[in-house]
Structure formats: structure tokens, C-alpha cells
Amino acid sequence: AAKTQVTWWHAMGGELGQKLEEIVADYNASQDEYEVIPTYKGTYTETMTAAIAAFRAKQQPDIVQVFEVGTGTMMAAKGAVYPVYQLMKDAGADFDPDAYLPAVAGYYTDTDGNMLSMPFNSSTPVLYYNKDEFAKAGLDPNTPPKTWADMEAFSKKIVESGAAECGFTSAWISWAQTENFSAWHNLPIGTMENGFGGLGAELTLADDLRARHWGNLAKWQKEGLYRYAGPGGGDDANPAFQSGTCAMVMNSSGSRAGLMANSKFDVGVGMLPYYDDVEGAPQNSIIGGATLWVLQGHSKEEYKGVADFFTYLSSPEVQADWHQFSGYLPITKAAYSLSQEQGYYEQNPGADVAIKQITLNIPTENSKGLRFGNYVQIRSIIDEEFEALLGGKKTAMEALQSVDERGNKLLREFEKANQ
Numbered sequence: 001a002a003k004t005q006v007t008w009w010h011a012m013g014g015e016l017g018q019k020l021e022e023i024v025a026d027y028n029a030s031q032d033e034y035e036v037i038p039t040y041k042g043t044y045t046e047t048m049t050a051a052i053a054a055f056r057a058k059q060q061p062d063i064v065q066v067f068e069v070g071t072g073t074m075m076a077a078k079g080a081v082y083p084v085y086q087l088m089k090d091a092g093a094d095f096d097p098d099a100y101l102p103a104v105a106g107y108y109t110d111t112d113g114n115m116l117s118m119p120f121n122s123s124t125p126v127l128y129y130n131k132d133e134f135a136k137a138g139l140d141p142n143t144p145p146k147t148w149a150d151m152e153a154f155s156k157k158i159v160e161s162g163a164a165e166c167g168f169t170s171a172w173i174s175w176a177q178t179e180n181f182s183a184w185h186n187l188p189i190g191t192m193e194n195g196f197g198g199l200g201a202e203l204t205l206a207d208d209l210r211a212r213h214w215g216n217l218a219k220w221q222k223e224g225l226y227r228y229a230g231p232g233g234g235d236d237a238n239p240a241f242q243s244g245t246c247a248m249v250m251n252s253s254g255s256r257a258g259l260m261a262n263s264k265f266d267v268g269v270g271m272l273p274y275y276d277d278v279e280g281a282p283q284n285s286i287i288g289g290a291t292l293w294v295l296q297g298h299s300k301e302e303y304k305g306v307a308d309f310f311t312y313l314s315s316p317e318v319q320a321d322w323h324q325f326s327g328y329l330p331i332t333k334a335a336y337s338l339s340q341e342q343g344y345y346e347q348n349p350g351a352d353v354a355i356k357q358i359t360l361n362i363p364t365e366n367s368k369g370l371r372f373g374n375y376v377q378i379r380s381i382i383d384e385e386f387e388a389l390l391g392g393k394k395t396a397m398e399a400l401q402s403v404d405e406r407g408n409k410l411l412r413e414f415e416k417a418n419q
């Protein structure tokens with residue numbers, strides 16, 4: 001009999017995309033009933049936009065990979081989404097939300113305790129550094145910077161010694177330097193538990209510590225210590241690090257596969273830096289990456305296939321393999337234990353930094369994540385305002401105030417549309 005086809009739109013390029021296709025091929029070969037067909041749709045924003053447009057045209061895939069900040073929008077799209085807990089129940093599949101790491105499950109669970117999307121690739125930003133360039137600059141290659149004062153001092157040494165052209169760069173001004181920066185310093189980015197408490201939440205980014213940090217980044221950019229890597233994910237960040245131009249980069253733990261494969265030097269990993277005069281810092285970082293959302297409008301048979309594939313994807317072996325290959329977090333407790341038993345963290349120093357960082361302290365209301373509607377658009381506003389700061393058009397405080405003002409308008413529109 002012909003296999004039932006299950007379509008999956010995803011945003012994994014490069015090494016990650018190849019690995020994803022390998023996982024799918026293994027699944028397809030492991031049984032005769034279903035065939036999963038993966039399609040790369042570009043960046044996270046492009047993939048999400050494509051899926052929404054396809055849904056309107058009734059051409060949506062069964063599964064779409066959506067980044068963490070799309071969660072608020074997906075949760076509100078009630079008629080379009082088939083909640084994963086419901087799908088697993090309807091398909092009679094084994095599904096235990098307690099099997100997942102709390103930091104991961106909590107992000108994708110509604111107020112009634114139901115998990116709405118399937119965890120797949122959760123990450124957190126970490127600091128990668130070039131050990132060879134550290135040695136050249138007279139720094140200890142086994143000691144990553146801890147604080148932002150270290151970041152500045154190390155970067156000066158690196159640039160002044162000629163070890164590299166720039167000290168550091170960073171992917172995602174929004175995710176790494178604003179959202180995670182806030183959680184790491186135990187600061188909210190909005191009211192109502194960062195939006196977890198309901199649609200009435202407001203952004204509260206304009207404050208002294210964030211203004212200090214954004215202002216420092218602008219100052220360090222002028223001094224040549226820091227290099228801006230562009231809007232969105234900051235596409236220039238990893239290439240600037242891999243080529244040796246910048247000695248450090250802050251990016252997703254899921255960048256590990258690509259960085260290790262493409263850097264011709266020893267890569268060290270450290271936790272995110274913090275301002276050591278801030279009480280409560282470092283707190284814990286928050287997750288990023290993406291989950292798998294199931295879209296309505298397909299046959300029962302296809303959904304059975306989705307459930308079967310999800311069960312396969314979350315199995316300890318498949319999850320541990322994906323985690324160990326990519327650097328994404330081990331989504332389930334079993335995948336984490338298996339990786340420990342296999343000696344993965346001993347054999348790969350630095351591979352456990354992401355897990356340690358995300359579990360450094362019990363999350364507070366300020367550090368369990370964020371959930372705002374229209375947040376994909378709000379991230380673009382963060383980029384625009386940060387660029388206005390770099391261009392000298394606004395002070396850091398003015399730029400952050402504009403983020404709040406413009407962002408809150410979008411939040412009010414979202415609230416109105418989803419009442």
C-alpha cells in the first residue's frame with residue numbers, strides 16, 4: 001500500500017538541515033506506513049510567514065517549525081493549530097509532558113498545563129571564543145570572560161595585541177543582548193510575568209541597566225571592540241568568528257555544530273557575561289530555538305503519522321543524537337541521562353555550558369521566558385531601534401523607549417484582535 005505522506009516545513013539550513021534530513025530518512029526507513037517529507041523554507045521568520053500564508057490558501061503542511069517567539073501568535077491562532085497534547089491523545093500515542101526538561105515544557109504549555117507544540121530544538125545563547133587568539137593576546141585560553149568588564153578588558157587586549165581585528169560580535173540583538181540579557185540579570189522585559197499572565201501585558205524595556213548595556217555596545221562598536229552582525233539572527237556573526245576576525249561570538253548553543261565544523265582553531269565555550277554589580281546576576285538564561293506546531297485541515301491518517309513521527313523524534317536515542325550533534329539542549333530528561341551515560345560531556349568540554357546556564361538557578365517570573373503576541377514584529381522593532389542607536393540618531397534610553405512605545409501599540413492591536 002502507498003505510504004501516507006506527512007509534510008514538514010522547517011528552517012534548518014547548513015549542517016543542521018543535513019542532520020534533520022538524515023533523521024527523517026532514518027524514520028522513513030524504520031517503518032512502512034508513513035513518509036515524512038521535509039522542506040526547507042528559509043529563516044524562522046520566513047518559515048512562519050510562509051505557513052500562515054499557506055494556511056489561508058489551504059495549502060498548509062502538517063507540521064511547521066516555529067521559533068520560540070512565535071509561540072504567543074501560534075497559541076492565539078486557535079482554529080489553525082492542532083494542539084499537540086490533543087493530537088497525541090486522539091492518536092492514542094504515548095505522551096508524557098513530564099518527560100521534557102521543565103525549562104522547555106514550561107515555555108510551550110498553556111495556563112491549563114497542556115503542551116501545545118512539540119519540543120524539538122531548544123537552545124540558549126552561549127559565548128564561543130577562539131582559544132588560539134586568546135593565547136596570542138596573552139589571555140588564558142582556558143578562562144573565558146565572566147563579566148562585561150572582562151569582555152571589555154579582554155577585547156582591548158585582543159585588538160591592541162593585533163590577535164584579532166575585533167573583540168566580539170553577537171547574533172540576535174533581540175534574543176541574546178536584550179531578552180536573555182534581561183533574564184540573566186533577573187529583569188522583566190514586560191508586565192504580567194513577561195506576558196505569560198495574559199494578553200494585557202506591556203513591554204518595559206526602557207530602564208537603566210538595559211540602557212547601560214545598549215549604550216556600551218554602541219560605544220564598543222565605535223572603539224572597534226564589538227562588531228554589529230546585522231538584524232534578525234545577525235547573519236554576519238558566525239562568519240566573523242569563523243574567519244578569525246572577531247575573537248568571540250555570542251550565539252545559540254545550536255550553532256555548535258556549524259562552528260566546530262567551520263572553525264580552523266580551538267573553540268572554547270563560556271556562559272554569557274553579566275554586570276557583576278547587579279544583584280541577582282547571573283540568574284538563568286532562557287530558551288530559544290523552535291518547536292513543531294501541527295496545523296489543522298488534514299486527514300486522520302496523516303495526523304496518526306505525525307504522532308508516530310513525534311514519538312520517534314522524542315525517543316531518547318534520536319533526541320540524544322540530535323543534541324550531541326547540534327548543540328541544541330537535550331529536550332527530554334532521558335536524552336540528557338543517556339548523553340551523560342555515553343560520556344558525551346566528558347569527551348566534549350563546553351558542551352554542557354548551555355544546560356548549566358539554563359538551570360543555574362530556579363527561574364523567576366523574569367527568567368522563565370516570554371510570551372507576547374506580534375512578537376516577531378516587535379523583534380524587528382528592537383533591531384531598528386538598536387540600529388538607530390548605532391547610527392547616532394538616538395541615545396540608548398531613547399531607543400529603548402521607542403521599542404516600548406511601538407511594541408506596546410502592536411500588543412494592543414493583538415489584544416483587540418484576539419479578545
Ligand SMILES: O=P(O)(O)OC[C@H](O)CO
Pocket residue numbers: 044067068069121122123124172175252253254255287288289290
Ligand atoms: O538559533 P536558534 O535555533 O537557537 O534560535 C535562536 C532564537 O531563539 C530564535 O528566536
